[in-house]
Amino acid sequence: MHxxxxxxxTAAWMGSYAVTGLTTWFSLRQIHKLPDPSAGxxxxxxxxxxxxxxxxIKIPLPPSSVHLLLYGLLGITLGYYAFPALLVGLFLQAVIFQHGGLTTLGINAAIAGLPTLxxxxxxxxRHARFWRHLFPRSIVTSGFGFLAGFGSIALAVALMYVVLIATMPAGANTTTERANIMSVLVAAHMPLMLLEGVFTAMVASFLERVYPSLLQPGRWGNIGDRQPSR
Known part of the structure; x- marks a missing residue:
């Protein structure tokens, strides 16, 4: 999604760089508060x-594109590391494959990173006792995993829609353009939302069983120290 x-x-992409810069600074600041920032x-x-x-691997859909995003997976496994990770990944895609661009790197990073965080x-x-009294741990983890995968894509689509509408050229048929942009974004990304929701739920459930520390960003142990949840 680029x-x-x-x-x-110009004003829009320059402002987006300010948002991305502040969010990157905040994420790095939270990472440096961890007992061992380099562990992650x-x-x-x-x-x-x-x-x-x-x-x-993208399918062009001007003014955007559709492909696997993994926002939910990065969020639940990386925490605050996810925003710098996405920024680096998007930068490399812009430079190597011309997916997105350097002027739009700030807005693309914000659209991807803010829902991820x-x-x-x-x-x-999922750690709230309320859920544990209602459902088994595996169901709770899977449910919140689905929510993270589905919701992060849905929010990213909503942010992209707002950005495209807010920066629409003067004189455009606003009502028609809004309807067209919304229909294209939703039609293209709804299957992706469901797919990433299911995928993130499956990965979260698996990690909860075999390597639960991976779902606690900043508290990772060594691979040999993993303890399956019971």
């Missing part, structure tokens, strides 16, 4: 590569 070069006015770097690099590869926090709500 906004291509030339679709945004190898996993962040691995998942950045996974994001880069998965989202490099939000649903990282939503996923942590």
């Amino acid at each position: 906004i291509s070069e030339g679709y945004l006015p 770097v190898p996993k962040a690099a691995l998942l950045t590569a996974a994001f880069f590869i998965a989202s490099s 939000l649903f990282y926090h939503v996923f942590q709500l």
Whole structure:
């Protein structure tokens, strides 16, 4: 999901760089508060590569494109590492494959990263005792995993819609353009929302059973220290 070069006015993409810069600073600040900030770097690099590869196979759909995004998966496994990871991945895609662009890197990173961080926090709500009294742990984890995968894509689509509408050229048929943009975005990404929701739920459920520390960003142990949940 990228906004291509030339679709945004100068003021919009410059402002988006300010938002992305502040969010990156905040994420790095939270990472440096962890007991061992460097512990998550190898996993962040691995998942950045996974994001880069998965989202490099795109179906053009001007002014955007459709491909696997993995926002939910990055959020639940990386936490605050996810925003810098997405920024690096998007930068490499823009430079190597011309997916998106350098002027729109800020807005693309914000559209991808903000929902990822939000649903990282939503996923942590699975620890609330309220859910544990109603459902088994595996069901709770799967449910919040689905919500993270589905919701992060849905929010990213909503943010893209707002950006495209807000930066629409003067004189355009606003009502028609809004309807066209919304129908294209929803039609293209609704199957992706469901697919990523199911995929993230399956991965979250698997990790909860065999390597639960991966679902606690910043508290990772060594691979040999993993403890299956009971």
